[in-house]
Structures are given as structure tokens and as C-alpha cells.
Amino acid sequence: MNRVFITGMGVISAIGNSVAENQLGLLHGTCGITKGTRLSTRYSGLLPFGEIAANDEALKEILSVTDPGVTRTTLLALHACKEAIADAGLTGAQLLSPDTAFIGATTVGGMCLMDELYNDANNPANNSAFAPFYDCASVNMYLQKYYRLSGIVNTINTACSSSANAIMYGARLLRNGLANRVIVGGVDSLSRFTINGFNALHILSDEHCAPFDKDRKGLNLGEGAAFLVLEKEADTNGKKVYAALSGYCNSNDAYHPSSLSENGDGPFLAMNGALKMAGLGSTEIDFINAHGTGTENNDEVESRAMIRLFEEPPAFASTKSNTGHTLGASGAIEAVYSVLNLVNQEVYPALHFKEPILATRLTPVQVHTKKQVRHVMSNSFGFGGNCSSLIFSKAG
Amino acid sequence: MEATELKQQLKKQIITFLNLTSLEPDDIKDEDPLFGDGLGLDSIDSLELIVLLNREYGITIKDPKEGRKILVNINTMVDYIEKNRTK
Amino acid sequence: MFFIHQTSCISPQETFSNVKMDLLHVSVHNKLLAIEPAYTGVAVGVLRRMGKASRIGMGTAMRLIQEGAAPDGLIIGTANGGMEESIRFLKQIIEYHEDMLAPGSFVQSTANAIATQLSMLTKNKGYNITHVHKGLAFENAVIDTAMLLMENPGNTYLLGGVDEIASYNYIIEHTAGWYKKEYTSNQDLYKRNSAGTIAGEGAAMFLVNNKKEQAIAELTALTTLHSTDKELISGQLKAFLKKNVPSGESINLFLTGENGDARDADLVASCESAFGNETTVARFKHMCGEYPTASAFALWLACYLPIDQPLPEHMLKKQGTTNKNRTVLIYNYHKNVQHSFMLVTKFK
Numbered sequence: 001m002n003r004v005f006i007t008g009m010g011v012i013s014a015i016g017n018s019v020a021e022n023q024l025g026l027l028h029g030t031c032g033i034t035k036g037t038r039l040s041t042r043y044s045g046l047l048p049f050g051e052i053a054a055n056d057e058a059l060k061e062i063l064s065v066t067d068p069g070v071t072r073t074t075l076l077a078l079h080a081c082k083e084a085i086a087d088a089g090l091t092g093a094q095l096l097s098p099d100t101a102f103i104g105a106t107t108v109g110g111m112c113l114m115d116e117l118y119n120d121a122n123n124p125a126n127n128s129a130f131a132p133f134y135d136c137a138s139v140n141m142y143l144q145k146y147y148r149l150s151g152i153v154n155t156i157n158t159a160c161s162s163s164a165n166a167i168m169y170g171a172r173l174l175r176n177g178l179a180n181r182v183i184v185g186g187v188d189s190l191s192r193f194t195i196n197g198f199n200a201l202h203i204l205s206d207e208h209c210a211p212f213d214k215d216r217k218g219l220n221l222g223e224g225a226a227f228l229v230l231e232k233e234a235d236t237n238g239k240k241v242y243a244a245l246s247g248y249c250n251s252n253d254a255y256h257p258s259s260l261s262e263n264g265d266g267p268f269l270a271m272n273g274a275l276k277m278a279g280l281g282s283t284e285i286d287f288i289n290a291h292g293t294g295t296e297n298n299d300e301v302e303s304r305a306m307i308r309l310f311e312e313p314p315a316f317a318s319t320k321s322n323t324g325h326t327l328g329a330s331g332a333i334e335a336v337y338s339v340l341n342l343v344n345q346e347v348y349p350a351l352h353f354k355e356p357i358l359a360t361r362l363t364p365v366q367v368h369t370k371k372q373v374r375h376v377m378s379n380s381f382g383f384g385g386n387c388s389s390l391i392f393s394k395a396g
Numbered sequence: 397m398e399a400t401e402l403k404q405q406l407k408k409q410i411i412t413f414l415n416l417t418s419l420e421p422d423d424i425k426d427e428d429p430l431f432g433d434g435l436g437l438d439s440i441d442s443l444e445l446i447v448l449l450n451r452e453y454g455i456t457i458k459d460p461k462e463g464r465k466i467l468v469n470i471n472t473m474v475d476y477i478e479k480n481r482t483k
Numbered sequence: 484m485f486f487i488h489q490t491s492c493i494s495p496q497e498t499f500s501n502v503k504m505d506l507l508h509v510s511v512h513n514k515l516l517a518i519e520p521a522y523t524g525v526a527v528g529v530l531r532r533m534g535k536a537s538r539i540g541m542g543t544a545m546r547l548i549q550e551g552a553a554p555d556g557l558i559i560g561t562a563n564g565g566m567e568e569s570i571r572f573l574k575q576i577i578e579y580h581e582d583m584l585a586p587g588s589f590v591q592s593t594a595n596a597i598a599t600q601l602s603m604l605t606k607n608k609g610y611n612i613t614h615v616h617k618g619l620a621f622e623n624a625v626i627d628t629a630m631l632l633m634e635n636p637g638n639t640y641l642l643g644g645v646d647e648i649a650s651y652n653y654i655i656e657h658t659a660g661w662y663k664k665e666y667t668s669n670q671d672l673y674k675r676n677s678a679g680t681i682a683g684e685g686a687a688m689f690l691v692n693n694k695k696e697q698a699i700a701e702l703t704a705l706t707t708l709h710s711t712d713k714e715l716i717s718g719q720l721k722a723f724l725k726k727n728v729p730s731g732e733s734i735n736l737f738l739t740g741e742n743g744d745a746r747d748a749d750l751v752a753s754c755e756s757a758f759g760n761e762t763t764v765a766r767f768k769h770m771c772g773e774y775p776t777a778s779a780f781a782l783w784l785a786c787y788l789p790i791d792q793p794l795p796e797h798m799l800k801k802q803g804t805t806n807k808n809r810t811v812l813i814y815n816y817h818k819n820v821q822h823s824f825m826l827v828t829k830f831k
Binding site: 156386 | 591
């Protein structure tokens with residue numbers, strides 16, 4: 001059987017700059033969400049954000065990046081990529097080889113430079129260093145050049161499920177013989193653009209987000225990046241292997257541009273499809289890393305879809321209470337967290353939860369627990385009804 | 397301003413704001429529901445209408461749920477505007 | 484890779500309802516704008532929030548969905564989908580100082596708006612994705628579709644490429660030197676010896692599956708690369724031809740994305756030199772303008788052009804000795820860095 005194995009991981013989020021730091025943060029129930037942001041926005045100090053401590057200059061120094069025009073989004077992606085590539089022990093020759101693919105996801109891309117974009121677009125004489133860097137693809141165009149990649153390179157944007165789809169696409173390149181190793185993941189940085197967009201939709205909470213809580217008030221935006229290296233089982237002889245990606249499915253809710261249908265058809269179909277692909281029964285999932293944004297709509301619909309599929313849903317929690325909602329990065333960050341569940345045989349607590357939603361009465365995991373974890377499901381649902389679920393399994 | 401005049405003005409503003417370009421003010425009846433089967437608006441439109449009330453009439457609605465009671469039809473909106481407008 | 488059964492295209496030329504290949508609409512102010520049809524059968528309420536990319540994407544796709552069977556998934560490539568709406572929302576943020584903003588344009592600003600609006604309109608709950616990798620966004624949609632058909636051989640998918648000229652984007656790219664500084668008509672696009680090209684937009688959609696019967700064409704191979712090295716690129720082309728064209732056979736038509744930018748002349752020439760006298764060389768960017776997913780327009784064109792008829796004069800660069808358009812190789816490049824080769828075999 002040609003399974004897809006995870007052989008390297010890298011992550012940077014509001015709770016840590018590495019996989020090890022993130023694991024400690026999850027273990028201790030660290031909340032990386034604070035009021036205030038270094039962005040110049042009227043919501044700084046008013047709304048909480050999952051911001052990464054290092055500023056752009058610090059990131060450039062850590063990464064030895066001196067090129068002009070490199071955005072924060074790109075820096076965060078490079079940070080996580082470097083960790084994942086070193087962790088998997090990919091060689092320079094492997095990176096250069098046409099059988100290495102790179103699939104990254106982002107929704108903000110260069111839009112973190114909102115004000116520069118506005119100025120450039122209104123002043124044709126500007127010719128600023130940022131001009132080539134405003135779109136989503138600019139992040140991966142930079143990384144392609146940085147690593148001199150010659151295989152398939154792609155950027156995916158399906159809103160909040162973007163990086164789950166990047167992971168799927170990479171795994172499918174392996175299974176269909178179009179690549180022998182893939183670097184997959186996603187990134188998003190905080191931007192006045194997304195802050196104002198979600199605020200205009202009235203779904204930002206002015207308190208810490210409380211996924212699956214009866215009185216949840218909305219989501220907190222965060223920033224971060226995560227990348228994973230995937231390889232075929234046959235190519236991993238003697239290599240360190242974290243886990244297998246055993247199932248995945250992408251479905252659309254086909255209901256509304258910014259909210260999920262009452263019965264959660266999209267989430268149900270995505271979870272069910274991933275289970276079928278993994279060849280698992282619904283009782284075999286030990287833990288679900290839920291999408292759990294903390295909005296009224298998502299958490300109730302996701303609960304309903306979990307009940308539809310599992311009747312008695314397994315243990316679950318949302319790590320967005322630690323990191324905030326990192327949009328295009330969340331699927332990849334939570335993929336890393338799901339793998340940590342498997343590697344360390346433990347589940348991490350959801351924060352800020354008090355009482356279950358009346359209609360669905362589901363209670364997430366609230367304390368760090370050591371337990372047997374064989375299969376973990378990770379959900380990512382985005383605007384436009386783009387729903388994707390991934391299943392990670394113990395490799396052994 | 398007379399209520400009928402205000403109604404006409406509001407209808408024009410709704411058409412422009414929500415880009416309902418194929419509609420004329422008279423196509424929107426005062427008592428037709430704005431959402432669901434009537435004009436067919438959705439939850440994003442209700443947020444847009446709250447912004448319209450703010451920009452045109454200086455009315456601030458903090459909780460969108462409160463908005464749903466006001467944004468039933470043209471009559472309920474005009475009623476609320478007359479009582480609460482600050483400009 | 485897969486068979487193409489139905490196609491649909493909205494472009495700056497007459498490609499949608501009554502296709503007229505010999506007629507060439509002229510560009511205005513270095514832009515070729517897509518001609519929008521009347522969108523019949525779509526509720527006004529649905530149209531009102533859509534930007535142009537969403538509208539032309541929806542228009543081309545709905546025709547295929549209404550005519551054919553419901554596809555099992557929607558795979559869209561777009562580099563700038565949602566850009567115009569992003570700018571609209573950005574303007575609001577600045578003008579209203581981040582206070583009390585209307586969310587409609589934010590919701591429509593995400594690149595996945597085209598694919599997801601389509602799923603809502605047609606109640607399609609299958610696979611739904613948006614590839615945004617600039618000049619290779621459509622090519623990655625092609626790769627995705629080919630993989631889906633390897634995984635689900637009986638299925639049919641809707642594949643498309645869509646982009647619009649976003650006005651702000653135009654200014655930024657113009658400043659960066661990607662468009663010609665002097666006024667240039669698309670009729671003279673290849674005659675100027677200056678840097679830059681003209682802007683374009685459009686949508687092209689395809690219903691594809693694994694069934695050869697009644698197919699218009701087969702997409703037999705695709706390769707992509709990122710490079711600025713013209714030796715490497717033409718080398719890749721030769722390797723691609725060696726791998727995918729049986730010895731003794733040749734390509735009938737080499738359809739290139741030459742766009743009038745004098746800086747790319749050497750690159751295009753070195754790719755053309757890979758072909759002998761039998762191959763006809765033709766161009767398409769004077770019809771659709773330059774945009775990241777213009778290769779979708781080229782694929783539509785390759786499917787549409789009759790096998791046994793001469794090409795429209797305006798497309799022709801060099802008439803080959805083979806008067807056929809049965810095997811077509813499309814070469815497209817975007818901003819010097821992103822390149823793709825798509826090989827098409829036509830049946831009709």
C-alpha cells in the first residue's frame with residue numbers, strides 16, 4: 001500500500017515559533033490572543049488578536065532576508081518552511097529536483113500591505129518596491145525562487161479551508177505519481193483588510209473566542225504559518241515518520257457566501273468522505289480538531305454535522321481558542337496539531353468554554369489528557385461553503 | 397419630511413446601496429417583506445442596510461439581531477427612521 | 484490526461500453566442516475588455532453582488548451546466564478573481580476610517596467567489612476549488628482535474644480559467660512596466676518593438692471526462708515551469724516534444740502566447756525554432772490581451788478551430804506545410820517567469 005507519510009513539520013503561531021513551542025503551548029493551555037496589535041488600526045486595543053510576537057524586522061533578521069518588498073505573509077511562510085524542510089532532512093538536490101512539488105495556501109497574501117497597495121494604486125508615479133507582492137501567489141513565487149524549485153508549484157485560495165486543500169492537493173500529486181515529495185501548507189498574516197471585513201460581518205468577538213460555548217460572541221483573528229513535508233511510504237525507509245495522511249475530502253455546502261447551511265451538508269459530506277477514504281468507521285476517530293471558530297453559525301452547524309455523522313461524537317476541541325483564526329493557515333497549523341495528538345498520544349484542552357450550546361449539547365475536551373489516539377480528524381470550513389476534512393493516522 | 401417622501405427616498409437609497417439596478421422604487425411595496433420571499437434579501441444585505449441607516453440617517457444599530465426587527469419592510473424602516481434619525 | 488466535450492468562452496472577441504473568428508474587435512486604451520452577454524436565466528438578486536470576473540465566469544459556466552449533465556465538481560483557476568471587489572472594500576476602509584463598513588464587497592473579494600457562487604447557483608456539493616497561482620492558476624486547475632479523473636474515472640468535471648482587468652491592478656502593473664507606455668492597438672501588437680503588452684480579460688470553461696466518444700479534443704499532456712532562463716525553457720519544450728510526440732510525427736499548430744513585449748522576442752523565437760517547416764505558428768494574445776489565465780482562452784481556441792480550415796489571417800505568424808490543425812501545442816508564459824506547454828489532439 002502506498003500511504004502518504006508526514007516526514008517534516010514547521011509552524012509559527014501566536015503560541016510559539018516552532019513545533020516544539022506550539023506543543024508546549026497546547027499542553028499548558030496557553031492563549032496567544034491579546035488585545036492590541038502592532039497594526040495601525042482603530043481596533044488595536046479594542047479587539048483581541050492572535051498576533052505573533054516577532055515583528056517584520058526581527059523575522060527578517062532570523063531568516064537573513066534582505067530583499068526589498070518581502071511581506072510579512074512571505075516571512076511567516078518562509079519561517080515555517082525552513083523548519084519543515086530541515087525537520088524532514090530534505091537535501092538541496094531534492095529541493096531542486098522536478099519531482100519535488102510545493103503547494104501553499106493563503107487568503108491575505110500581500111494584502112497585509114493594504115495601505116501601500118492603496119497608495120500605489122492611486123499614485124501611478126509611485127513605483128514602489130511592493131508592487132509585485134500584493135497578490136496571493138506572490139508568497140509562493142518568492143519561495144519558488146528562494147529554494148529554486150523546479151517541480152509543480154501552486155497557490156490555493158478557498159478562504160478558511162485553503163491550506164487543508166493545499167495538503168490534499170499535495171497528497172494527490174504523490175498518489176498520482178506527479179511528485180515524489182511535496183511541501184504543503186499555508187500562511188496568513190493579520191491585515192486591516194481582514195480585520196475590517198470580519199468586523200463588518202459582525203463576527204469578531206471583543207473577548208477571547210469561546211468555541212462551542214453557549215454564549216460565544218464570535219471569532220478572534222490570528223496569524224501564522226505551517227508547512228508539512230509529505231512523502232510516499234515506499235520512500236521513507238529508515239526515515240523519521242510522524243503520521244500518515246489517511247483520508248481527505250472536499251465538498252461544498254452550496255448554501256450561502258458567508259454562512260453554513262442549518263444541517264451542515266458541506267461539513268457532513270467532507271467529514272463523511274474523509275472517513276470513507278480512510279476506510280474507517282465513525283467509532284474509530286479518537287479526536288476531532290474542529291473548525292470551531294467561535295461564531296454563532298459555525299459552531300452550531302459543525303456540532304450538528306458531527307452529531308449527524310457520529311451520533312455520539314468523539315472527543316473534540318478547537319485550537320482557535322489558542323491561536324485565533326489564522327484563515328488560510330489554519331488548516332495547516334491544525335494539521336500539525338493533529339499530528340502532535342498522534343505523536344504524543346494526548347489531546348489538548350479547548351479554552352474559554354463554559355457551557356454547551358443548548359441545541360446540540362456538545363462539550364469539548366477541557367483538560368490536557370493522555371490517551372490512546374490512533375486517528376484524528378481535522379476540519380476546515382471556509383466562506384463560499386468550501387469545506388474540507390483531513391484524517392491523520394498513526395503510521396505504525 | 398413627509399412619510400411618503402421619506403419612503404420614496406429610502407427605496408431609492410436601498411436600490412443604489414444594494415445594487416438592485418433592475419428595480420424601480422415603485423417595485424418595492426411598503427409592506428412587502430425585505431427578506432425571504434419578498435425582495436429576496438439575505439443576512440449580508442441586512443448588515444448592509446444597517447450601514448445605510450448609519451450613513452444616511454445617523455442611526456447606530458450595534459446588534460444585528462436588533463436590526464432584524466427594524467428591517468422587516470419599508471414601513472417598519474421608515475417608522476424607525478422617523479423616531480431615531482439624527483440627521 | 485482527459486477529453487474535452489463542451490466548451491464556452493466569454494472574451495473581448497465574438498466567442499460566446501455567435502462565434503466570429505475573422506472579426507477582430509479592436510482594443511481601447513491598451514485594454515481588451517470582455518464582451519458581456521445578457522445573462523438570461525439568472526436571478527437579478529444573484530447578479531447584483533458579482534464583480535465582472537464572477538459574472539463572466541458564471542455566464543460561461545452556466546451555459547455548459549444548462550446544456551450538459553451536472554458536473555461532479557468545479558475546478559477554477561483565477562489570479563485576480565475578486566481583486567476589483569477587494570479594492571472596493573479597501574476604499575471603504577480608508578474613506579470611512581474603518582467604522583461601520585458594508586460587508587458585501589468583502590464577501591465577494593475572496594478569489595473563491597467564482598467557484599463557490601457557481602456551486603450555490605447549481606446546488607453542486609461536489610469538489611470545489613480555486614487555484615490562484617498567477618500565470619499557472621489555470622494550469623494547476625488542469626492538473627487538479629486530470630488527477631480527479633484518475634481518482635474517479637467515471638466522473639465529469641467543469642474546468643475553467645477566469646480573470647478580469649481590475650482597474651487598480653492595471654495601474655500597479657502598468658507602473659511595474661508590464662503594459663506598453665505608448666498607445667498600441669491589438670491589430671499592431673506584434674509590430675511594435677517596445678516593452679510591455681496590452682491588458683485583457685476573459686473566461687473559458689470546459690466540460691471534461693475520460694470518454695473519448697463524441698469528444699471535441701483530448702488534452703494529452705501538460706508541463707509547467709518557473710524560470711527566466713530561455714535556454715532552459717526551450718530545452719524543456721524539446722524534452723516535452725520528445726516525450727509526448729511519437730517519432731516521425733509532428734505538431735500541426737504551435738499556438739504561442741507571444742504578447743508583443745520586445746523583451747520576450749528571443750524567448751519566443753527560441754521556442755519556435757524547435758519546429759520544422761510543416762508546423763504552422765500562430766498567436767492569440769491580440770484577441771484576448773494579456774492576463775494570467777489567458778492559457779484557458781488558448782485552450783478554448785485550440786478546441787474551436789476547425790481541423791481542415793485555414794486559420795484566420797490575424798492569427799497567423801507562419802503558415803506550415805501541413806494544412807491541418809489536428810495536433811496543437813499551446814505555449815503560454817506570464818511575466819517572463821511562469822511557463823506552460825499544453826498538447827491538444829483534436830477530433831472535430
